[in-house]
Amino acid sequence: MATIKDVAQRAGVSPSTASRAMHGSKIISKPTRDKVIKAARELNYAPDFNAQNLATKASNTIGVVLPVDHHEIFSNPFFLEMIRGINEVCSKNGSMTTLATGISSDELVHNIDVMIAQGHIRTFILLYSEKDDPVVERLKQFDVQYVVIGKPYQEVNKTSYVDNDNIQAGTDAAQYLIDHGHRRIGFLYSDLSRMVQSDRMLGYQRVMMQNHLPNIMLEERFETHAAGVKTLHKFFEQYPDVTGFVAVDDMLALKLQQVLHNDPDWKVKQFSLIGFNNSIFSDLAHPMLTSIAVFPQRLGEEAAKIAMADHPADELSTAVIVPHQIVKRHSVHQIKSLQ
């Protein structure tokens, strides 16, 4: 591999000049700069990553933290797309992306400790946001920069994050059903301790209230198909006139669809469904799910942009909201209002 000395020699200058030339320093004359650049190109030169970082003491790699394995969460295609987004902007900026994972919370924290101690991570990006996350604690403790994707649970004002406006998204989803004539709309969720879910629910509740419609909650209990059927039977006993559902994500919507479609009585009723994330699950469903797209790749990109900017210690934190967008497919039907 060509070093800066090779470049310098070929251009007939000293290494320092070469370095400056390649960094576009103003004090190098145009002709030499050109010579150097030409030489560099000819030698296919790229600065040695380690040497550069060592010399500048400013590391250029972004640490991406994956959540501890929680099968359900983890099989979500979401993550990969965020990672892609992050890596996309990083490589464009000559940075690297490196990963932190762990089987258990302890292991993850330990891995992060090591990464911090090795001192070559500029900023961490957490692909998730969790209550009382030990990783966040560690990061704060060592005063390492980080950006979270999702809404922070604590010190919201002090931490930089990228997120969708999930409340608004919840509102939009419910409103969409209302616009299609639905009046009794169920909200399907699985875990309200997760902010995504509770926010979307809040959004749902907001429109429902504004329209003087009742909140109708349905907690996912679909471990098995039979369990799902049972849950729904109970549900419909209590709320017989529900015509549509807002499901807190596509996967849940698909699950719900599966049980609804397997009971002839329910099937004929053609319940309307709307999900979130616009993932592969939306396409897999039949009818295909109308879904709120949230652009995970974009979330990743924005997070990376924040991570790569210079953040003086006293700077205020940054929050970026990535817009969502409803993707209309075939799971929402117009109905004649029942009222």
Place this chain on the structure above:
Amino acid sequence: MATIKDVAQRAGVSPSTASRAMHGSKIISKPTRDKVIKAARELNYAPDFNAQNLATKASNTIGVVLPVDHHEIFSNPFFLEMIRGINEVCSKNGSMTTLATGISSDELVHNIDVMIAQGHIRTFILLYSEKDDPVVERLKQFDVQYVVIGKPYQEVNKTSYVDNDNIQAGTDAAQYLIDHGHRRIGFLYSDLSRMVQSDRMLGYQRVMMQNHLPNIMLEERFETHAAGVKTLHKFFEQYPDVTGFVAVDDMLALKLQQVLHNDPDWKVKQFSLIGFNNSIFSDLAHPMLTSIAVFPQRLGEEAAKIAMADHPADELSTAVIVPHQIVKRHSVHQIKSLQ
């Protein structure tokens, strides 16, 4: 951050001694070694990654190459699990994992060029295997070590890889249906130019031949539900007595299931289905899919192990086959043989 000098000073030795002590060099006396280690621990010392790599000229990071975005492929949870596996063994070995992605093939190759030129990647791991992959060409050209996950398309003997025995898996899947009394079994695929698919098909064909049963192929044409219905109508016209399907992966199986279940005539027939990968899609289906698990995380781990071992230039390549395992759920039914 503590440097090696700090450690040395605290232990009352020179940096070189400290270095050697921490690497477990034999020529350092036990007492000094202990002193040094103690000091290091007290200072929470970890060697600076960049400095270390610079000094040893032996880079310790593994480059993980993601395939160029091809939505279908990409939304497969598979990848994340492989990445996890890789990272798991890397961090245990004090290595880092870094990613290479690209919107287009050109961009991906360019990114890899840069990574190579920066000279700090020990080995690349390709998470996919493709015919005439420009990435592979580049890697060979620059004589960079790499491991592929999946079966290499060229120079199989010369390249290290990790894969499942997909032929055997195909055989096992078909055999399982045969064991349950099925005699007319369809094989559902989408793209035979992909080795995974063609291998699984080969396996299927093998058992079918051995049992003097006909090969019955069905190419996925399910862009829309209507298209799927049409395709299947044609199919059943030609093969009215098919009772089960081997689908080349879970997602395809789920798609097939969706269209089969939405036609009353088909639904009553209770076709048996078996898929591959045992992904989230298997669980989402109803009835849940019997599926061949292939252990992506394990694939990643094995790939990482190979990648981290020392490979003298003239060494033979390594190939590791990760076993698969049938996961029995509810999508395969026993039937009275028709023969």
Place this chain on the structure above:
DNA sequence: CAAATTTATGCAATCGCTTGCAATAGAGAT
């Protein structure tokens, strides 16, 4: 034309760590 600037370059130190080789000390041999 000499002096004072301005402009461009190169020298050498530094980042933190590793490692070949020289230096030291202690033990054993004669």
Place this chain on the structure above:
DNA sequence: ATCTCTATTGCAAGCGATTGCATAAATTTG
């Protein structure tokens, strides 16, 4: 007691970049 030989340890030179400061060349100025 002197000499050899090991067993340990430290010195100093890199690894490949960046950067403050000195220096040389070119230009302007008095």
